[in-house]
Amino acid sequence: MIRFAKKQDGAAVAKLILVILKDMELDFLEEFGEESALKVIASCFTDPTYRFGYARGLVEEIDGKIAGAVFGYPASQEAIIDLPLQNYLRSQGIEEEINMFIDPEAFPNEWYLDSIVVDERYRGHGIGSKLLTAVDRLATHEGETVIGLNVDKANPNAKRLYLRDGFQDVGEIMISGHQYDHMQRAVKTRDRS
Template sequence: MQIRLAQPTDAAQIAPLVGMIYRDMEMPVLAKVSDADLLAMLTTLYQRPENLTDLAQTLVAVDDDQVLGVAFGHPAANEVAVNQLLRAVSAAQSGFDAPLELGGETQSGEWYLSMLAVSPQAQGKGIGSQLLQALPAVAKDQGLSRLSLNVDDGNPKAAKLYHRQGFETVGKLVIGVHPYAHMVKKV
């Protein structure tokens, strides 16, 4: 297995993994959006260089050309631009009554891990840990010394993984309708 920066050709395999996260967030704006429309929007989004290597960075865990996991994030300073891209791509997608928006999830000086997902068939094999272990180099390349993420309070398994990887809870917030812990790791 290889951890590498995502390429536009990975988008169709990234979309269902990231789609799982959006569905778990139970965002009202997605309530009437079909899975097909959500996947189409995410495929378009993850074909954009801005979302892969420019404003944000997307890493994939790949084995035999199959994407088994994805880590998507960005410097906190790019949060507004990343969310403007999400808003624009979702607004242009059929099936969306309103654009998808995120924001207010980062703190200054952090490289923020927005999404970490592993294919259900590949879970429990250390892929999430390997993706997390690749992130300090990404943050350092962006001139940052802290990684951050938000973990759903209803997902203690993920919180345990992040603690094992050296993340510490530093605050709380609500995203969508769920309470989250804001976690940080110095790199």
């Protein structure tokens, strides 16, 4: 069942987000380690403005377990999505500005699909496709009509999934030293007649 994320999902979602962070080879992860990263993500998850905050995501729940998650935000809010991380680090006595992400990712005038991940135990069952379809609910909730995302050029399987869902290439972008294709599609509206 796909549902809006809840505050109590933080620990389970943090484990899924860690998979993405490891794939991206972020300096933050190298500097703080996996255990600290999990704690940071789970703690910040309760802040609805955070990049991975509960209010920005949907989860697929199967038999009481989080099998997958998707998170995103309107491009106009990109400047604030990591402030909860900064606040958390300061609360832990870390005064220097440390960022998990250093590069802007969203293009103007879109709802940006930041992260989509499926627990490895549930892969191959269409959960990623279901989550991808469900992002329209998040974008519409935020009043957006275009969804954008970045796909690593080294991940052709993911790109095929996005192309099947109607996304098209609109540009390229460098994120944390990796080259990505930026893709967009219009929000799919449901016919309610």
